Amino acid sequence: MENASEEHEFLDSEIRCSYAWSTGEIVGGFLEALRDRGVILGAECGGCGSVFVPPQSYCEQCGGAMKDWREVGPRGVVLSWARVPEQFEGAPLEAPFRYVLVRLAGADTSMLHVTPDDERVKTGVTVVPEFKERRTGAITDIRWFVPEEQ
Amino acid sequence: MARAAAVVGTGQTRYANRRDDVNIPELAREAASRAIEDAGIDPRDIEAVVIGSGPEVFEGVNRPDLWVGSALGQAGRPVTRIQTGGTSGAGATIAAFYHVASGLHDVVLAVSYEKLSDGIPSYSFSTLSDPFWDRGFSSGAAPLVGLQSCQYLARHAPKVREDHGAMVAVKNRKNAMRNPYAQLQMEITVDDVMNSSPVASPIKALDCCPLSDGAAALVIAEERRAKKMASRPAWFAGLGACSESPYAPNIDMAYPESCVRAAQLAYQMAWIYDPVRELDVAEIFEAFSFQELIWTEALGLCNPGEGGRMVESGVTAMEGEFPINPSGGVLSANPIGASGMIRQIEAAMQVMGKAGAHQLPGVRKSLAHSWGGVVQFSTVTIFAGEL
Numbered sequence: 436m437e438n439a440s441e442e443h444e445f446l447d448s449e450i451r452c453s454y455a456w457s458t459g460e461i462v463g464g465f466l467e468a469l470r471d472r473g474v475i476l477g478a479e480c481g482g483c484g485s486v487f488v489p490p491q492s493y494c495e496q497c498g499g500a501m502k503d504w505r506e507v508g509p510r511g512v513v514l515s516w517a518r519v520p521e522q523f524e525g526a527p528l529e530a531p532f533r534y535v536l537v538r539l540a541g542a543d544t545s546m547l548h549v550t551p552d553d554e555r556v557k558t559g560v561t562v563v564p565e566f567k568e569r570r571t572g573a574i575t576d577i578r579w580f581v582p583e584e585q
Numbered sequence: 586m587a588r589a590a591a592v593v594g595t596g597q598t599r600y601a602n603r604r605d606d607v608n609i610p611e612l613a614r615e616a617a618s619r620a621i622e623d624a625g626i627d628p629r630d631i632e633a634v635v636i637g638s639g640p641e642v643f644e645g646v647n648r649p650d651l652w653v654g655s656a657l658g659q660a661g662r663p664v665t666r667i668q669t670g671g672t673s674g675a676g677a678t679i680a681a682f683y684h685v686a687s688g689l690h691d692v693v694l695a696v697s698y699e700k701l702s703d704g705i706p707s708y709s710f711s712t713l714s715d716p717f718w719d720r721g722f723s724s725g726a727a728p729l730v731g732l733q734s735c736q737y738l739a740r741h742a743p744k745v746r747e748d749h750g751a752m753v754a755v756k757n758r759k760n761a762m763r764n765p766y767a768q769l770q771m772e773i774t775v776d777d778v779m780n781s782s783p784v785a786s787p788i789k790a791l792d793c794c795p796l797s798d799g800a801a802a803l804v805i806a807e808e809r810r811a812k813k814m815a816s817r818p819a820w821f822a823g824l825g826a827c828s829e830s831p832y833a834p835n836i837d838m839a840y841p842e843s844c845v846r847a848a849q850l851a852y853q854m855a856w857i858y859d860p861v862r863e864l865d866v867a868e869i870f871e872a873f874s875f876q877e878l879i880w881t882e883a884l885g886l887c888n889p890g891e892g893g894r895m896v897e898s899g900v901t902a903m904e905g906e907f908p909i910n911p912s913g914g915v916l917s918a919n920p921i922g923a924s925g926m927i928r929q930i931e932a933a934m935q936v937m938g939k940a941g942a943h944q945l946p947g948v949r950k951s952l953a954h955s956w957g958g959v960v961q962f963s964t965v966t967i968f969a970g971e972l
Contacts, residue, residue, distance in 0.1 A: 574718050
C-alpha cells in the first residue's frame with residue numbers, strides 16, 4: 436500500500452508453560468543415583484553389552500533392552516572441548532567456561548558436560564566430577580568436571 | 586525410482602536479519618509466488634503442498650502449516666509439514682518429490698521459511714535439546730559445533746588447521762557478493778576471521794552464519810509436464826537421507842555416519858562412482874566454516890583429513906575444479922527451516938542455467954547437502970541436466 440507507514444507494527448505475546456517429564460525407570464534410576472548416592476551409573480545393554488552413559492531405556496545400536504547397571508568413572512577422559520568466553524542467555528555457568536565431551540572409565544559412550552575455564556582442559560586430559568551439595572536428581576547434580584590432580 | 590520428476594521453477598526472498606514488513610505467511614507466499622511464476626504455471630496447477638520450517642518454538646506458532654498453507658492459495662489441497670531441524674527445507678523437497686515420483690500428483694509445490702526475528706532464538710535453541718541430558722546445558726548451535734570442530738581438528742592435526750576454517754569463510758563470503766539474495770556479502774581476509782571475537786572455541790564470529798528471516802520455494806513436476814515448463818529441468822537423479830543418535834556425544838561429529846550413508850545412498854541411486862569427477866558443483870550446509878571441511882570429507886568428495894587441502898589449494902573456489910557453495914552458502918544466509926531447500930535450489934539452478942552472476946559453466950550434475958538436529962540428520966540430493 437503506497438502510503439503505508441515506514442514504522443512496522445508488531446503484536447507482542449509470550450508463551451509460559453511448565454512441564455514435568457516422566458523419566459521412566461532407567462533414566463530415573465540414573466538420576467536417583469546422582470541425587471541419593473553421588474555416583475554415576477552406566478546401563479549395560481542386554482543385547483550387545485555396550486555400557487551407555489547417560490543411559491537409555493533401549494539400545495540405539497542393537498535395539499536391545501538395558502540389562503544391568505554398572506558404576507562408571509569417576510575418572511574420565513576429555514574427547515573434545517569448546518571454550519565459551521562470553522555470557523549468553525541460558526548458559527549453564529557464568530562465562531568464561533568450557534563444554535566438554537567426557538568418556539568415563541567403563542563407559543562405551545561419551546557425555547556432554549562442563550568444566551571451569553581451566554587451561555588444562557584439553558583433549559586427552561583426565562577429569563573427575565565434582566558433585567553439588569544440594570542435589571535434585573538432574574544431570575546438573577554434577578556441578579562440573581575438573582582436571583585430576585596429578 | 587518410480588517415475589522421473591524435476592524441479593521446474595524456484596523462488597527465493599532476499600535473506601535479511603529482519604523482515605519486519607511481512608508476517609510469516611506473507612513471507613512464505615513471496616517465495617512461493619516467485620517459484621510458481623518461474624515455472625510458468627498458474628497457482629491452481631499445484632496439486633499438493635509440502636511445507637518445511639523450523640521447530641514451532643522458533644516462531645511460537647504451533648501447526649503453522651495450516652496458517653501458511655492457506656496463504657499460498659492452497660486451501661483444499663493436501664498440505665504436509667516436514668520438521669527435521671536444519672534439514673527441514675531439504676526434507677520438504679524430498680517429500681514433494683515422493684508425491685510426484687509415486688504417481689499420486691503431477692505438479693507439487695514445496696515451500697520453506699524461517700522468521701527468527703519474531704522470536705528469541707537463543708531461548709528457542711535451548712528447548713531443542715533432550716530434556717534429560719542436554720537441556721540443563723543449553724548448549725545451542727555454536728558450542729555444539731565448537732565441540733565438533735575441536736574433535737575434527739584434533740583428529741587431523743597438523744594436516745588440517747584452524748585457518749582452513751577461515752579460508753572457507755573468506756571464500757564463501759566473497760562468493761555471496763555474486764548472489765543477490767545473500768544476506769552477508771563481504772570481502773574479508775583470513776586474518777580478519779582469525780582475529781574476530783571468539784564464540785565457542787575454535788569458532789569465532791566470522792566463522793558463524795547469521796540469524797536470518799527468509800523463504801524459498803520450488804515446483805516439482807513429472808516428466809511430460811516438466812519438459813513443457815522448463816527448457817532445462819533439474820531432474821532428481823539421486824536422493825539419500827539418514828539419521829543417527831539424538832544424543833550428540835554418541836555421534837562421530839567429525840565424520841558423521843548419517844552424512845556418509847546419505848551420500849552413499851544418493852550416489853548409488855544416481856549411478857555415481859567417483860563423485861568429485863562426475864559432479865560439477867556442490868552446495869553444502871556449512872552453518873559454521875569448519876563444517877564445510879567436515880562435510881566435504883563425509884560426502885566422499887575427498888578423503889578424511891583432506892578438507893584443509895581442498896580449500897587451501899583453491900579446488901573448491903568459484904574458479905576451481907570443484908566449486909563448493911558458489912552461492913555463498915549458509916555462512917551468507919541461514920533462515921534455518923529454508924536453508925536445506927536453498928542448497929537444493931542453488932544446485933538445481935546451476936543445472937538449469939539460472940544461477941545468474943554465480944552461474945558456473947557447463948554444469949551437468951550438482952549435489953545439495955543439508956544437516957540438522959544435533960548433527961544427526963543428513964540429506965543429499967543430486968540433480969542432473971539430462972534424464
